[in-house]
Every structure is written in C-alpha cells, then in structure tokens.
Amino acid sequence: MQKIPLCLTILFVGYLSLSCNGPSKSEIEFTPEQNTAFEQAQANGILVNTGLERCRLFVKDWLAxxxxxxxxxxxxxxxxxxxxxxxxxxxxxxxxxxxxxxxxxxxxxxxxxxxxxxxxxxxxxxxxxxxxxxxxxxxxxxxxxxxxxxxxxxxxxxxxxxxxxxxxxxxxxxxxxxxxxxxxxxxxxAPVETKFGKIVSTNVEENGEMLQVLSRVYWMTGEQKYLDWAIRLGDYYLLGDQHPTRDFTGLRLRDHGCEVVSGLSELYVTTHYASKGKKAEYQPHIHEMLDRILEVGRNKDGLFYDAINPQTGAILKERVADNFGYTFNAFYSVYQIDAVEAYRTATLKGLSVLNDKYRNYDWEDGSSDGYADAIEGALNLYAREPIASTAAWIDSETQVMWSLQDKSLRPNTSQWNSSGVIEGWHGDGNFARTTIMYCLWKTQGVTAYPWRSDIQIGAVKENGDLLISLNVEQDWEGVLKFDTPRHQTIMHMPSDWPRINQFPEWFTLEKDKNYEMINYTEQSEQSFSYQKLKEGIPLSLKKGVHKFIVKTAS
Structure with a gap:
C-alpha cells in the first residue's frame, strides 16, 4: 500500500509515461471515452446519494x-x-x-x-x-x-x-x-404426505419459495438434506399430477404464484450440477412448462399476463405482470444450461420493449411495490444482457418510483406524516430493496464506509477497468470496499443464474489476482491484493471530487 514515487512509471488513463518531475494537473489528459466515463460516474454518484438517503429516511421514519x-x-x-x-x-x-x-x-x-x-x-x-x-x-x-x-x-x-x-x-x-x-x-x-415424501404445503407460492430457498441453501451449506427436500417438491410438480401447465387450470405469472416457475427452474439448474440423472428426468417437463407459458402466457409485446389457464390458453387476468422479470429468470436460467435459444430470445424481447412502451406504466395499479418489482426484474436481467434501452428504462422508472415517496404526505394519513414513509404498508421495504439494487449498479458494487449524507460515489466499468468518482463536501476518512462474486464467495453456487431478490454482481474481484488503483487527485498508484480490496482500502480525502481507476495488475 506504499505509494510509488513519481519518478517511476505511473499508469495514467491513456497510459502516459511520466517523467520524474511529473506533470501538473492541467497536463493530465484523458481519452474522450474516459472523460465520458468519469462524467457518467460522477452523475451516478448523485443518483446513489439520492437513493441511499431516501432509504435512510425510510428507515428513520418507519422506526419512529x-x-x-x-x-x-x-x-x-x-x-x-x-x-x-x-x-x-x-x-x-x-x-x-x-x-x-x-x-x-x-x-x-x-x-x-x-x-x-x-x-x-x-x-x-x-x-x-x-x-x-x-x-x-x-x-x-x-x-x-x-x-x-x-x-x-x-x-x-x-x-x-x-x-x-x-x-x-x-x-x-x-x-x-x-x-x-x-x-x-x-x-x-412438514405436514403434507405425498408419494414422494412429506412436503410443507400444497400452496403454490409457498412451495415455489421453498424450491428457490432450498436450491440456494443446498449450495451455501453443502448439506444434502436441502437438495433432497427440494427434489421432493420437484418430483411433486414435475413427475406427479401437479405440473404447472399440464395440470393447473389457473397459473399466476405474477407474484403469489409465479414463484413455482422460477423455483422449479432453480432446482433444475441445481440438478444440472448436482444430480445429472434427476436433471434428465426433469428436462422434458421443465421445457414443456416453459414452452406452454411462451405459447399462451404473453401479450403482443412479449410480457406476461397476470394469470392464465395453461390448459385452455384462456387469459384469466389480462393485466401485465409487474413480476415479468421473475418469470424471465426461469427462462434465462434454463437457456444458460440447455442453450434453448428461444428462451433467451423471449427474454430479450421482453426487455427490449420496456423503454418504448412501458415508461411510467401503471404497474400493480400504480403501487410503489409494483414499480419496485418491475425494476428489480429488469435490473437483474440487464446484468446478464446489457441492452441500452433497458438501462434507460430502469433509470426513468426509478425516478418514478422515488417520486412516490415524495407523495406520501397525504391529508388522509394522520397516523403518519413523513416523507420517509412511501405508502405506509409493508411493501415500503421493497422500495428500499430495489433502490439499493439500483445504487449498487451505479457504484458497480463499490461501497463507502462510513456513509455520510454528502458522499456521492459512482462508478463505471470501461474496458475491464473500474473508473470511480467520489465527491465529498467536507473532508472524509473511511474505506472503499469492493464486491466479490458473491454467488461463489457467499453462496458457493456453481454459476450465477438469475434469481429473485438477488443483488446482481457488477465489478467483482478475482481471488488470485492483484489490482492497481490510480488516484488522480494525489497522482499516485498503489497495488492491492484481492483480500485488501474486499476488506476495504483506507482513504483520507479533502473535500472535492476525486477520481480513481482500479485495474487488474499486469
């Protein structure tokens, strides 16, 4: 962590080779692309500050x-x-x-x-x-x-x-x-007897949740019992008489029902790595479910209806599901392991139409929770398929969601009177969940501790390097922490399939690599290990805008 003297070669953006005396700050030149990236990082920092401060106010006023x-x-x-x-x-x-x-x-x-x-x-x-x-x-x-x-x-x-x-x-x-x-x-x-063993419920939502939880907790803990329990549910739905599209007369493709679609797909991905025989047994039934949903479950724009009868193809509730991303997670996950191009194509179609036709859309009758779920779904899939128009839609709709917090001062809400509360019910937490997901995108997973209300931290990934803008209105001492591939480091999963309520990974550290961090304010360069970046780099900053680049050491 010791600074390299300026008489050594310092890697500035553009890879300028500096003399021992070094240039004045006015001599530092960035490529047009890097200038644009730093401008975007600084703009991202404003958004992150706004988002995290909104979350802090939400916490403060609910705790009251x-x-x-x-x-x-x-x-x-x-x-x-x-x-x-x-x-x-x-x-x-x-x-x-x-x-x-x-x-x-x-x-x-x-x-x-x-x-x-x-x-x-x-x-x-x-x-x-x-x-x-x-x-x-x-x-x-x-x-x-x-x-x-x-x-x-x-x-x-x-x-x-x-x-x-x-x-x-x-x-x-x-x-x-x-x-x-x-x-x-x-x-x-678990009280429900089936020919596959005891399960916790016959409720589709509950069992869908269990499929998701057990599939992930199996990898996280390495304990076989969690996979065994998940397979009981997989057998119950895919090998018995409860197949979601072959046997159901009503299938919700929004929350409180769609969980079973993504849950079965998470189990299917898990068996791909952990039980090849079971995967082969499930494969035709998983594909049948997904194919039928594509056939009768979408509107002309490629987004899902709230509910359908999968047997007859009748639309039971025509409203567009705000949880479209949750269901697309299933399609994209199966695409990743089975290479069924139709599943990726369907996902791309749904994402691509958002900015043209679904700006300021009345998700879930205008609920903040509806916006939170729709944005989350798009953001999670954007991390896999970075479509520019999807990013523009996420930006625009996040502003709409945030504006609903500002409208919480209503005459008929005498029980509470605070701009931190969004709508005054438990769904307010999902506002914070999705806002944090959005902010982590705008920092590429970098976090600053201790947080302070004047901090504006944003980042952009450019050609594999991370460009960071950190603006403080008063001198600040703290640490910058960098993200890891959490699906590996925390969950021990064999791949990062898209899943409900995960926090997507953006710029993540590689365990066996070292990194260089260039501080353009101090005109210095330091080398750090994976572990040090993960734990946090100490910084002492004067007020103003500070620019950094983090790159893999050569």
Whole structure:
C-alpha cells in the first residue's frame, strides 16, 4: 500500500509515461471515452446519494412507528399498528431496513437492527423456531392457538423474501442463522404426505419459495438434506399430477404464484450440477412448462399476463405482470444450461420493449411495490444482457418510483406524516430493496464506509477497468470496499443464474489476482491484493471530487 514515487512509471488513463518531475494537473489528459466515463460516474454518484438517503429516511421514519416495548415494527400504518407478523413486517419491510443500515449506518446495524432480530426470535418463535403473529397490546401471540399452516406460510415468506436476500449480501450472520433455523423446523414439521415424501404445503407460492430457498441453501451449506427436500417438491410438480401447465387450470405469472416457475427452474439448474440423472428426468417437463407459458402466457409485446389457464390458453387476468422479470429468470436460467435459444430470445424481447412502451406504466395499479418489482426484474436481467434501452428504462422508472415517496404526505394519513414513509404498508421495504439494487449498479458494487449524507460515489466499468468518482463536501476518512462474486464467495453456487431478490454482481474481484488503483487527485498508484480490496482500502480525502481507476495488475 506504499505509494510509488513519481519518478517511476505511473499508469495514467491513456497510459502516459511520466517523467520524474511529473506533470501538473492541467497536463493530465484523458481519452474522450474516459472523460465520458468519469462524467457518467460522477452523475451516478448523485443518483446513489439520492437513493441511499431516501432509504435512510425510510428507515428513520418507519422506526419512529416501532412498538416502544419490543422495538418491532407494525405490519402497516393504517389498520395493523398493533400487529407484527412474519409474512409482511418481517419478510418485506424489516430486512431492507437491515440492509440499509448495513451499508449506511454501522451503529444502527449492529445495534437496533440486531436487537430487533433478537427480540423477534425471543418473542415470536412459536413452533420451535418458526414465528407467529405477535400483538403489541396483548404482549403475546395474536392468535390463541397455533395454526401450523399459517405459521409455515409466514416462515416461508420471511425466509425467501427477507432473510435469503440479506444472506446473499451479508453472508454468514445472525440473520442467516435465523434463516437456517426456521427452514430446518419447517421441514421438521412438514405436514403434507405425498408419494414422494412429506412436503410443507400444497400452496403454490409457498412451495415455489421453498424450491428457490432450498436450491440456494443446498449450495451455501453443502448439506444434502436441502437438495433432497427440494427434489421432493420437484418430483411433486414435475413427475406427479401437479405440473404447472399440464395440470393447473389457473397459473399466476405474477407474484403469489409465479414463484413455482422460477423455483422449479432453480432446482433444475441445481440438478444440472448436482444430480445429472434427476436433471434428465426433469428436462422434458421443465421445457414443456416453459414452452406452454411462451405459447399462451404473453401479450403482443412479449410480457406476461397476470394469470392464465395453461390448459385452455384462456387469459384469466389480462393485466401485465409487474413480476415479468421473475418469470424471465426461469427462462434465462434454463437457456444458460440447455442453450434453448428461444428462451433467451423471449427474454430479450421482453426487455427490449420496456423503454418504448412501458415508461411510467401503471404497474400493480400504480403501487410503489409494483414499480419496485418491475425494476428489480429488469435490473437483474440487464446484468446478464446489457441492452441500452433497458438501462434507460430502469433509470426513468426509478425516478418514478422515488417520486412516490415524495407523495406520501397525504391529508388522509394522520397516523403518519413523513416523507420517509412511501405508502405506509409493508411493501415500503421493497422500495428500499430495489433502490439499493439500483445504487449498487451505479457504484458497480463499490461501497463507502462510513456513509455520510454528502458522499456521492459512482462508478463505471470501461474496458475491464473500474473508473470511480467520489465527491465529498467536507473532508472524509473511511474505506472503499469492493464486491466479490458473491454467488461463489457467499453462496458457493456453481454459476450465477438469475434469481429473485438477488443483488446482481457488477465489478467483482478475482481471488488470485492483484489490482492497481490510480488516484488522480494525489497522482499516485498503489497495488492491492484481492483480500485488501474486499476488506476495504483506507482513504483520507479533502473535500472535492476525486477520481480513481482500479485495474487488474499486469
């Protein structure tokens, strides 16, 4: 980490060779492409600052509504102020408060956010570690009797929508331990007998969530039981009489139904690497499902309807599903391993039409949650297929989603009166989830600690190098951390298939490589290992705009 004297060759952009005296700052020249990239990085920094500050305000103002005794947040701010529940408050809202704090407020993350987890675990665990609905006024469970079916569903939601995406970013943590504990107890108490073994439910959404969770947790832990449980579900749907397109008379292609399509595809990808025989057994049934959805499930623009009858081809709900990306994840994942070009073509068609026909679209009747899910789906697939018009659409629709937070000051919402709250229900957390995904795109996965409200950090990848702009209004000391291929380093997955609620990977470090970082403000160059960039590079910056390039060492 020692600076190389200027009398040595310093790799400036454009690979200028400098004399021992070095040039004045006015002599530094960038290529037109690099100038453009730095300008974009600086613009990205403004967006990142806006997005993360919106998330911080969301956390602040929702925490103001937390129960004073338990510290837990209510289900919503309209009719359920007395209720904490797993499927809503825990699954959709709380986890993205945790994630916001993890990126922007270490003290809050390690303090109040962790305390909320501890209190939730202590107060709401009802059947072993599985949580049940809690009443603040009753100081106990809202329901006098434990309802296993309801508890299993809430547990599934909490794991898949909340704890799993947290784990994909944080890695091993108290939240991942909570996830594994709940998951193990769900299958310990699995009540549904089938010829393939016991499963947790006959609910399509719940089983779809379990397929996704088990496929990923199998790789993360290396424990065979998770794959065995997932295969029970795969057999139930693909080899039994519950095939989603052959046997269903109604198939939702939006959330609360589409999870089974992407879940079966995640299991199929997993068997491609872990159980070739089972993959061969599943293949015709997976292809049959996807082919039929392409045949009867899309509008003329190539986006999915909310619901169809896959047997007759009847459209049951013609509205365009805001969760189109979730279903395209299935197609693209199967394309990656089976090279069915029609599945990639369908994905590209859906992505390509967004900017021309779906700007300011009324997703889910204008809900912030609808925008959050639509943007997430497009962003996740854009990471695999970087279509310029898709990027433009993501930028435009993120501005629309953000504007809904500004409209939260409504005369009829006397229970809360704060611009941090978006719509006052548990779906507000998905606003933060997608905003953080968007910000990580604009930084290419680079994060600055400690966060401060005046920080503007943005990045652009140019010809394999990372160009970073970091603007601070006051002197700042901290660290820059760089992303790793988390599907490998955290989840231990054999490939990075697109999946619901993941945080896409942009500029990621390679484990056995060293890197050079050029600081154009100080006109210095330093070399760093993979481990050091991952842990964070210490910086001491004067106020102003600072430009850096990170590249693989030759």
């Amino acid at each position: 509504q937390a129960d004073s005794s338990t510290g837990l947040i209510p289900k919503n701010l309209y009719t359920d102020l007395d209720i904490w529940n797993a499927k809503d408050a825990a699954a959709d809202n709380y986890p993205f408060m945790v994630l916001t704090a993890a990126i922007t407020d270490k003290e809050l993350f390690e303090g109040r956010m962790l305390d909320m987890l501890k209190n939730e675990t202590r107060l709401t665990s009802r059947i072993d570690r599985m949580p049940d609905t809690y009443s603040f006024s009753k100081k106990g469970f809202d329901n006098p009797e434990a309802d296993l079916e309801s508890i299993l569903f809430g547990s599934s939601e909490y794991i898949k929508d909340g704890l799993l995406p947290l784990t994909e970013w944080l890695g091993k943590s108290p939240w991942s331990e909570r996830m594994i504990g709940i998951l193990d107890d769900m299958w310990k108490h």
